[in-house]
Amino acid sequence: MANTAPPRIFSSTRRLAARQRMLALQSRPDAPRYLAEDYAEDVLDRISFLRHAPRRALVIGDVSGMLSASLEQQEVEVVRAEPAQGFDEERPYAESGFDLIASLGTIDTLNDLPGALIHLRNALAPGGLMIASYPGAGSLPMLRAAMLAADGERPAPRLHPMVDVRAGGQLLQRAGIADPVVDSRLIRVSLPSLDRLVADLRAQGLSNVLADPGPPLGKAALRRASAAFAQAGEDGRTVEQIEILTLSGWKR
Numbered sequence: 050m051a052n053t054a055p056p057r058i059f060s061s062t063r064r065l066a067a068r069q070r071m072l073a074l075q076s077r078p079d080a081p082r083y084l085a086e087d088y089a090e091d092v093l094d095r096i097s098f099l100r101h102a103p104r105r106a107l108v109i110g111d112v113s114g115m116l117s118a119s120l121e122q123q124e125v126e127v128v129r130a131e132p133a134q135g136f137d138e139e140r141p142y143a144e145s146g147f148d149l150i151a152s153l154g155t156i157d158t159l160n161d162l163p164g165a166l167i168h169l170r171n172a173l174a175p176g177g178l179m180i181a182s183y184p185g186a187g188s189l190p191m192l193r194a195a196m197l198a199a200d201g202e203r204p205a206p207r208l209h210p211m212v213d214v215r216a217g218g219q220l221l222q223r224a225g226i227a228d229p230v231v232d233s234r235l236i237r238v239s240l241p242s243l244d245r246l247v248a249d250l251r252a253q254g255l256s257n258v259l260a261d262p263g264p265p266l267g268k269a270a271l272r273r274a275s276a277a278f279a280q281a282g283e284d285g286r287t288v289e290q291i292e293i294l295t296l297s298g299w300k301r
Contacts, residue, residue, distance in 0.1 A: 055161040059209065063258040064158050068133035071254035075112055081249045082113050087236055087293060088153040088182050089116035095297065096149065101178050103148035109136065110155040112254070125149075138165045142172040150179045157183035157212065158258050166224035166296070173300035179226060184255065185233055185294030186213035191281050192250075192289065195243055198277035199270040205263030217296050226298030236291045243278040246289055 074080055089111065096103070105126045108117050117127045128144060130136040132155055139161050150173060156165045169179050188211060196207040212220070214231050221229035240246045250256055266274065281287050 055164070057160055057260050059158045059160055059258050060260040060262075061160075063260075063262070065133060067251075067256050067258050068131075068155075068254050070256075071112065071252060072131075072133055074252040080252050082253075083236060083238065084154060084184075084253045084255075084291065084293075085111070085113040086115060088151075089113060089119070091182060091234075091293075091295065092116055092151045092153075092180050093119055095180060096178070099178070101149065103178070105147050105174075106149040106151065107142075107144070107147045107172060108151050108153070109138070110153040111151075112153070116151060116153065120149075138168065141168055145172045146174045147172055148174055148177045150177065152179075152181040152183075154183050154254065156181055158209065162212070163220055163223050166220055166226065170224055170226055170300055175300055177300045178297065179300070180295065180297045182293055182295040184211060185217070185292040186211040187233065187235070187290070187292030189289060189291065191278055191287055192243075192246060194281065195274040195278040199266055199274035201273075206259050206261060207257060207263060209257065209259050212294060214294065217294055221296050221298055226296075227301040229296070229298040231294065231296055233292050233294050236293060237288050238291070239286045239288050241286055243275045246278070246287075 075082070093116065103125050106120050107128045107130060108120070109130045110132065111117050111129060117129055120127050132138060138156060139159055150169050152169065156162055159165050169181065173179060189208060193208060197204055214233055217231040218229060221231065238249070240249070278287055
């Protein structure tokens with residue numbers, strides 16, 4: 050019998066640890082929150098544009114609490130879920146009948162992404178809207194180049210594979226989402242060093258959670274990576290970008 054289990058690309062243990070560390074770092078007043086704030090603002094803009102007025106919403110991975118708070122101010126009943134606190138996106142949800150489900154920066158590191166989207170659809174009420182945002186394939190070109198410079202002729206897995214717009218559309222169709230829409234936007238951040246970029250990524254849950262993360266960088270490799278990152282910028286700062294991919298659609 051053929052094995053139908055999805056390939057194990059990501060480590061669930063490393064993923065859980067990364068999100069738990071992210072929640073701890075986010076408790077600091079100076080924590081970077083530009084991704085969480087962008088996710089929340091985008092969902093609010095979309096439901097306003099679509100004139101979708103949910104009565105009951107499931108919000109997954111709302112690190113800043115901004116989206117949940119804004120929906121509650123609109124008298125929406127909000128159920129909050131966080132993978133670091135035991136919410137399993139690769140299993141059917143305990144509750145359903147939601148008019149809105151917003152997944153913020155979590156499903157891209159699941160081994161069974163198609164299955165996760167099916168669970169999202171199944172948890173919607175008829176006429177419900179799903180919005181799922183996460184970093185896409187155009188993300189972190191400066192970091193990728195720095196890691197290649199560090200590893201030289203024997204590159205190791207440092208950054209996990211990411212979904213592009215075309216694959217996102219195919220995923221929505223496979224999950225049976227009606228009127229699927231896929232779009233992307235870029236967030237650009239000016240940073241003084243590679244160390245600061247890595248700290249920002251850890252604080253926002255974007256560290257390496259691959260099942261095979263490769264060997265750690267040695268001191269010489271880290272120096273090469275830092276130098277490559279600095280040389281890609283000017284005036285002591287390098288601009289990195291994160292592509293946010295958003296998948297949305299309805300349950301009919």
